[in-house]
Amino acid sequence: MVATPLDAIGAEVDRRAREPQGAGTLAELLHESHPFYAGLSAGEVDRMRAYVFAQFARTGFTAEAEAIARDELASSFSPRVLAGLAMGVAGLNGGSRDVWLGLLEAARRRISGRDERVSLDTISAQPCCAAQTADQALMAALSALQLAAAPELRDSADAAPPAPFTLDPNMLAGTSLEDQDGGIYRLDDLIRDSGALIGFFYTRCMNPLKCAATVRLLGQVSELVSCETRPFQTVGISYDGPFDVPERLLRFGQDHGFKFGANALLTRCREGWEALDRAIRLRVNYGGVTVNTHAAELFFLDRDLTAIRLPNGNRYDPAVLTKELSGVGAFSRKSR
Amino acid sequence: MDIEAYRRECLAEIAQSKARKRAGGLPSDVAASLGPDSASIDLTDYAEAMPVLLARFADENAGTPARLAALKALDAMTFNPSAFAGYRADWLQALRDAALDKDVAIRTAVLERLALEKDEYAQGLLTESLEKKRRAIVPTAKAVQLLGFDEHGPGRSVIREMAESGSSKVREEAVRALASDPSAADLLVRLATDKTESNALRKLSTVSLKEAAPDQFERVVRALVGDADDDDTVRATALSAAAHSARLSKSMATGDFAGLVDRISVDSPSRSLKASARRFNKAARI
Numbered sequence: 107m108v109a110t111p112l113d114a115i116g117a118e119v120d121r122r123a124r125e126p127q128g129a130g131t132l133a134e135l136l137h138e139s140h141p142f143y144a145g146l147s148a149g150e151v152d153r154m155r156a157y158v159f160a161q162f163a164r165t166g167f168t169a170e171a172e173a174i175a176r177d178e179l180a181s182s183f184s185p186r187v188l189a190g191l192a193m194g195v196a197g198l199n200g201g202s203r204d205v206w207l208g209l210l211e212a213a214r215r216r217i218s219g220r221d222e223r224v225s226l227d228t229i230s231a232q233p234c235c236a237a238q239t240a241d242q243a244l245m246a247a248l249s250a251l252q253l254a255a256a257p258e259l260r261d262s263a264d265a266a267p268p269a270p271f272t273l274d275p276n277m278l279a280g281t282s283l284e285d286q287d288g289g290i291y292r293l294d295d296l297i298r299d300s301g302a303l304i305g306f307f308y309t310r311c312m313n314p315l316k317c318a319a320t321v322r323l324l325g326q327v328s329e330l331v332s333c334e335t336r337p338f339q340t341v342g343i344s345y346d347g348p349f350d351v352p353e354r355l356l357r358f359g360q361d362h363g364f365k366f367g368a369n370a371l372l373t374r375c376r377e378g379w380e381a382l383d384r385a386i387r388l389r390v391n392y393g394g395v396t397v398n399t400h401a402a403e404l405f406f407l408d409r410d411l412t413a414i415r416l417p418n419g420n421r422y423d424p425a426v427l428t429k430e431l432s433g434v435g436a437f438s439r440k441s442r
Numbered sequence: 443m444d445i446e447a448y449r450r451e452c453l454a455e456i457a458q459s460k461a462r463k464r465a466g467g468l469p470s471d472v473a474a475s476l477g478p479d480s481a482s483i484d485l486t487d488y489a490e491a492m493p494v495l496l497a498r499f500a501d502e503n504a505g506t507p508a509r510l511a512a513l514k515a516l517d518a519m520t521f522n523p524s525a526f527a528g529y530r531a532d533w534l535q536a537l538r539d540a541a542l543d544k545d546v547a548i549r550t551a552v553l554e555r556l557a558l559e560k561d562e563y564a565q566g567l568l569t570e571s572l573e574k575k576r577r578a579i580v581p582t583a584k585a586v587q588l589l590g591f592d593e594h595g596p597g598r599s600v601i602r603e604m605a606e607s608g609s610s611k612v613r614e615e616a617v618r619a620l621a622s623d624p625s626a627a628d629l630l631v632r633l634a635t636d637k638t639e640s641n642a643l644r645k646l647s648t649v650s651l652k653e654a655a656p657d658q659f660e661r662v663v664r665a666l667v668g669d670a671d672d673d674d675t676v677r678a679t680a681l682s683a684a685a686h687s688a689r690l691s692k693s694m695a696t697g698d699f700a701g702l703v704d705r706i707s708v709d710s711p712s713r714s715l716k717a718s719a720r721r722f723n724k725a726a727r728i
Binding site for chain 2 (some may be wrong): 145146148149150152153170186218219220222223231232236239240241268310312348349353393394395396398422
């Protein structure tokens, strides 16, 4: 057996899972920007996330980990990750049981036709040791939740909504974006008039519920926003700038119903990517060639240089989101 | 061969194939390799056929042709995803179990299928094989090719190394795989413009560069096409690759370069270069 970087990561996960406050330190490992993810293949990322999720069965979830688990259960196509989540469900102590049951059922449907045997005994467990399939793990989690003697899981375990933060004007001025037609913009120019809804994506993303859905949402909002009193910009920025040349941005937008226009751009960063990444704490990491893991990420960057990460990733009704970001909705009053 | 006889032969083959399909039967070559008991296998009956075929495939005593035939029959069954869904995990597991089979033909067939599935276990084996952390499980060029299927997969640094230092076949596969890797742009530029490299490698490098780094590709095309002393087939490949992008050919078809391509399209002694120049001009006019 060849020792790999994953084995070292597995040992660290095991160590954290044994600690008294293990759930909190394990949750840190779910942040896609964690250095452990750097350089891994997408398959290795799945191994790591699955293994971490499974440990919450022992430690119990934190509210933050639970929020991430819900996102992942709602969007992952990886049988391994979903099996890890299914095993971790035993550590649930928050959220509506119906929500979790719905997410588990949806995950089963999503991997129907791509199921596989998975072992999570160790982070590097080989398939020869796999006794159950991901679907069987999801079914077991469903049964456990349905049969649990405890009453409805405690509600309102949502992680605290993300707080607005202030943007550095120098960072904004130093961030240069190239759009699908080769036009060059500075980020501060794009938010100057009415702010901008910024979504992150990359054209090589394999998960239709992430980047394709983000771009589709941006496109729908951009069509609705012109009817609002506050016509903010909608801008997609690629995580994979070196690869996502204008031609690819254009094709990706066209393929996903994105109607390009003066307030609707898909872009890649030409300058200032690292500063932007640091400033808004992107949840993304990279393997040998391209992105290996990322969250679905949308931000509203306001003209007064405040910004907020939208708490539900890309899972919004476009009309509701447009109203809220135009300053008339509940989200705006609560969060901004 | 008499064309009419050939037509009749094809029609008969199609009719036979349709009849077999209706009956859920095996293609004749597969049935022959599986042996006489294959007559009872109905590919539309998943509950019956899957266990039989998986067992035959896993049976090391069945012989290579029979095992490969079983694999082929299983391939056919994957084409009905909803019927196959309930058996997929077992099929995948059977492939993984055979990834280190003693028989290289079985290993290769299995790893090809797993690589197409972007299977992380198979990718790990292939990477370890290339990194010489285990005995080679398939020929090096094949391993590079299979790892190249997945840009999200492992082994990218070893593929970059192979593009510089492998045998010619390995280098060609590695250069193909680098088409998805913008960080390999400088390497691809060097290989494409280095006249001491084989023409085949230079052509592949040029085409891969178009995917990996379109900006640098444009510069390389200008350099290659503008060098009358360079090999005409290399120049023709570069120009043809540019012609496949209307945007690129439009942006390039200006000034001196447009004049050069016009002259090539008329004067070049190379038919392939001349044809590429015409293709380029046509694309630029669209």
